[in-house]
Every structure is written in C-alpha cells, then in structure tokens.
Amino acid sequence: MNKGGFSWKKLSGYSAAKSNVSRKIGIPLTKSGRNQKIGKIVTKGCLGIFIAISLPVLLLLLLIFKLK
Structure with a gap:
C-alpha cells in the first residue's frame, strides 16, 4: 500500500478514470x-x-433433469 509517496497512476489520471x-x-x-x-x-x-x-x-434440479 502506498503511504504518501509518488504515484504514476495518480499523476497520469488512471486512478480518477478508474x-x-x-x-x-x-x-x-x-x-x-x-x-x-x-x-x-x-x-x-x-x-x-x-x-x-x-x-x-436450482443447480441440482438442472443436473437431475439434464441426466434424464
């Protein structure tokens, strides 16, 4: 985690866009x-x-009916 250092992502606007x-x-x-x-x-x-x-x-019922 960044603790107040420089960030290229923040400078480029990537963080704001995201x-x-x-x-x-x-x-x-x-x-x-x-x-x-x-x-x-x-x-x-x-x-x-x-x-x-x-x-x-629901998944169990689908498997049962698919096998028949």
Whole structure:
C-alpha cells in the first residue's frame, strides 16, 4: 500500500478514470470492493438470502433433469 509517496497512476489520471468508470457502471473494479458489494446483497434482506439458498437447489434440479 502506498503511504504518501509518488504515484504514476495518480499523476497520469488512471486512478480518477478508474473510479469514475466504477461509479458509472455501479460495479466496483477491485476484488475486495466486489466481495463487499456481494456480501451486502446476500446479508441484507430476504432476496439475497433466498437467492443464496435457492441457487444450489436450482443447480441440482438442472443436473437431475439434464441426466434424464
């Protein structure tokens, strides 16, 4: 992690462009940001919990019907 030193990415405008793109598309571009967003969706509200529980069941049903 940078502790206040010089950054070519910041000087070139790469960091600002990346954060602007991330805000416009609504999806974080960093791995930790994506994980935090998914974690909030799953733990916040019934829809996330329903998806987390029903997804494995749905995949199992698809495998069963595909084998027949």
